[in-house]
Amino acid sequence: MNTLSRHRTFYLVPVSRDAGLTSVMLGLVRSLQLSGVRVGVVKPIAQPEAHPGDLDLAAHFARNLCGAAAPDPLAFDHAAEMVRSGQLGGLMEEVVSMVETVRADCDVVIVEGLIPDVDFQIATRLNIEIIRSLGADLIPVLAGGAHSPATLAAKAAAAAEQYGDDGRRPIAGLLINRCADAAAASALTELGSLTLKGSATPVPILAAVPNAPHLLAPRMIDIADDLGMSILNHGDIERRVQGLLIAARSPEKLLGQLRPGTLVVTPADRSDAILATALVAQRGMPLAGFVFTCGGRPAPEVAAVLAAAPLDRLALLSTEDDTFTTASKLANLSAHVSRTDGDRMERVISFIADKVDPRPLVHRLNLPVDPLMPPPVFRHRLVARARAAARRIVLPEGEEPRTIRAAAICAEKRIARCILLGAPDRIREVAAAHGIDLPDDVEIVDAEQQRARYVDPLVELRKSKGLTKLQAEIALEDSVVLGTMMLAQNEVDGLVSGAIHTTASTVRPALQLIKTAPGSSIVSSVFFMLMPDQVLVYGDCAINPDPTADELAEIAIQSADSAAAFGIEPRVAMISYSTGASGAGEDVDKVRRATDKVRALRPDLIVDGPIQYDAATVESVGRQKAPGGPLDGRANVFIFPDLNTGNTTYKAVQRSANVISVGPMLQGLRKPVNDLSRGALVDDIVYTIALTAIQAEARDASTRPAVVAQAAE
Known part of the structure; x- marks a missing residue:
């Protein structure tokens, strides 16, 4: 049976049932990607459901949120049957083939093991055999809780003894999740490593992640789906539930307990509690919604109040269960993230990735690393640079x-x-x-x-x-x-x-009051479009209605410099409805003149135009429409001929492809001022603040030599 190069395959072994294995795996993948490593993910065998509806979504989220190669896993029932029928060798061939396919285009493959909480004997045997077949290094994943370092070391040592193939499988590191609090996680991080019984050298702690209750908040739609509740009013059904309030007391006792994200659980005939809660929501408290128990509906007069704005934004659910049963079910709701809740899983991944130190693993790979610029890398570097700028x-x-x-x-x-x-x-x-x-x-x-x-x-x-x-x-x-x-x-x-x-x-x-920067005659803007696998720069989509050829050239240069400032090597496409010399008319001629001026002013830039969007982005189309052109279908900075084209295009891409856009970032001012969309989300504002901080740092850096020179004179 073939085995893989052990220093390119890491197997995550679950030591604790409640360690959040998939979340930790995805956080590790993201952290390695941020270090420039090409990562593939394999969950060889799907985790059997411990609770109905707890589907194994490791591959789904790895593909859709991390952009990693990740095949769908084999069904657990299929694997268990092959083990029972004596076909373990054939099953391992399937697993090895799956991993080999992923590894072909990756520097490292992260393999997620099975949690032995449904069929302990089968799951444990499968973990052992897969590790042996892949020749993988081990990474035990533990739930930190309030355990001491000595206890965690003992648990990790036990895992190494059980899965380590008599010491032949080295432990590459430890991932410790769900530590009791930030202080416990920080103490482990400061330790840096744990000495395991039977291990010649200390094992690095790759991450110590504290509990984060705010990341566990389900949406109202998740509660409705998981508990089979009826939806009386959708409202903001995506709103997250941060806490429960059982309306079993008089209204004046309830009001002081209402907080943002509260889900109010009450019998439908408690009109006093419902109206008191509605009053608080009407005054601006962003509650999650109501669950009406015992199969009832509010009285018509109360329902009319809830149907009027702004209360119509509250999600209203109904269940046949009584209030006690409902409260019990809500308290024991599965913590698994649903397939449709990519936003929550993205937050979980980012939170964990921020706590992971990938350096011990990168060192083991001994690979020359080329920086990548997918959206997670862009966002991570954005925050890191802003943090450094202070x-x-x-x-x-x-x-x-x-x-x-x-x-x-x-x-x-x-x-x-x-x-x-x-x-x-x-x-x-x-x-x-x-x-x-x-x-x-x-x-x-x-x-x-x-x-x-x-x-x-x-x-x-x-x-x-x-x-x-x-x-x-x-x-x-x-x-x-x-x-x-x-x-x-x-x-x-x-x-x-x-x-x-x-x-x-x-x-x-x-x-x-601020005015344009030296050398700039206009102010323009760019959006950073966070496509699934890369970041594109669009300019100008917010400021200049109909720039002249000279202004368009300046916008192109400003946008290329902005891209470079954020780690994107600019390949500039001057967009038009026509490519090359195939069209004529003032609109396309303007783009042609602008392109010529960019080449004259900045011969260092890779630029082509006039060029159509498809010729700039699709290699095969580019070869046909712009043969021998410098972009080769790989443009990443797009300069639109006017505001009508630019604004329409960015919004069409943003909304139709569900793409996050960061910006507009203004260019050409002496000091950074940035505009938000009035529909901006909180994250949009956060990233725009980060952009602004980086612009300020870059502006100061560019003026420092002149200041030093003046001082010398």
């Missing part, structure tokens, strides 16, 4: 809930030091209403008290336009103008706005 970013929309939450996340992840502009009492009130804990690192600036000190500087900046003090006072009532003045006065490093302001309201003060 910039102060002002958020003029400081009373807006998404902005407040984004500021809290940025503080928690050390992405930037955010400043919320607004009325402090109102900011804290909104934060409390939405269940946001504002860290001390988030600075709140009272806009009302600060306006006066910017009047004279604003008059000075706009004196050529004849601005008076009264006009300046009126202008500074706009929080965006106030935030822009803070940036102009070097009190902050960047500004992010647009969640409730128009693009013009964000950009106009920047043009008036």
Whole structure:
């Protein structure tokens, strides 16, 4: 029987039934990918269901969230039958063939073992035989809990003895999940390794991951599906349930217990409790919804209240079970992530990957690593660079809930030091209403008290336009103008706005007070489009309605430099409805002239145009329509001829392909100001803040040599 090169195959052995094996496996895969390693994933045999509906989704999420090669597993019943009928050798041939196919295009294959919680003897035997057949290095996966390092070392040593093929299978590292708390995880991380009985050298701890209850929150739709509940009103059926409240007490006793994400469980005839809860939701508390027990429905008068906006956004579920039974089922709901909840699993993967140290495994591979730029890598590097930059970013929309939450996340992840502009009492009130804990690192600036000190500087900046003090006072009532003045006065490093302001309201003060950077004649924008396997740059999709050829060339150069600044080697396509010399007319001629100017100004750039989108992105089409062209169907920076084309294209791609777009990021200003879509999600705001911090750091880096030279003179 063939075996694989052992230093390219790692087998994750579950030591604990509650270790979160698949989540840890995917976190390890993501971490290795972020290190530039090409990773394949194999779950050779599907985990049998310990609870009905707990489908094994390891391969599904590996493909769809990590972009890894991952074949579907063999059915457990099929594998068990082959073992019982004496065909174990044939089964192992199937497994080896599966792994060999994946390994052909990968540097390393991560193999997820079986948790022996349904058929202990069969599962354990399969783990042992697969490890032996693959010649894989072992990575035991343990549940940390409150166990001491000595206890964990003993558990890992027992796994090594059971699965280690008499010491022939080395242990590459340990993955410890679900530690009791952050302190326990930190203590293990600081240890760095554990000494196992029978092991000559300490075994590295690849990760120590603390419990994260916020990542366990199911959606209302998951509860309805898992428990077979009827949906009376879909509302926001995707909303997550952060806590349960059994409405078994009088209304005044319930009100103080309502929190964002609360699921209220009550008999349908408890109109008093339902109406009291509805009142709190109507005032802005983002509850998850209701479950009405005992098969009832609210009285018509109460139902009418719940059907009116904004309460119609609440999901309403119904069950035949009584309240006690329902509460028991909800408390014991499976923690497995459903196939459709990619958002939750993505958060789990990112959380775990952030705790993994892949260096011991990368060192064992001894591979030359080429950096990759799939979306997870881009996002990871974005956060890492922003964290290193440590910039102060002002958020003029400081009373807006998404902005407040984004500021809290940025503080928690050390992405930037955010400043919320607004009325402090109102900011804290909104934060409390939405269940946001504002860290001390988030600075709140009272806009009302600060306006006066910017009047004279604003008059000075706009004196050529004849601005008076009264006009300046009126202008500074706009929080965006106030935030822009803070940036102009070097009190902050960047500004992010647009969640409730128009693009013009964000950009106009920047043009008036910050102005364009030296060498730039226009301000333009780019979106980073996070496609499934790579990041593309689209410009200009937000600012310039109909740029001239010269302006289009400048946009192309700005966009290429932005791509390079974020680790994307630019290959620029000047998009048109025609490729090469096949078309004529002012529109295509403009793109042709712009392309020629880019080549003249920046001969270092790979650029082609005019070119159609398919010729720029599909190698076979490119060979046919643009033979011998420099892009070879691999463009990653796309310059659209006008705003109509660019904005329409980015939104069509974003919505039709369910692609995350980060931006627009403004280019060409002396200091970074960035605009948000008014439909921006919290994550959009977080990543835009990170972009802004990186722009600020890059701007300072580019001016340092000049400052040094001046000092020398």
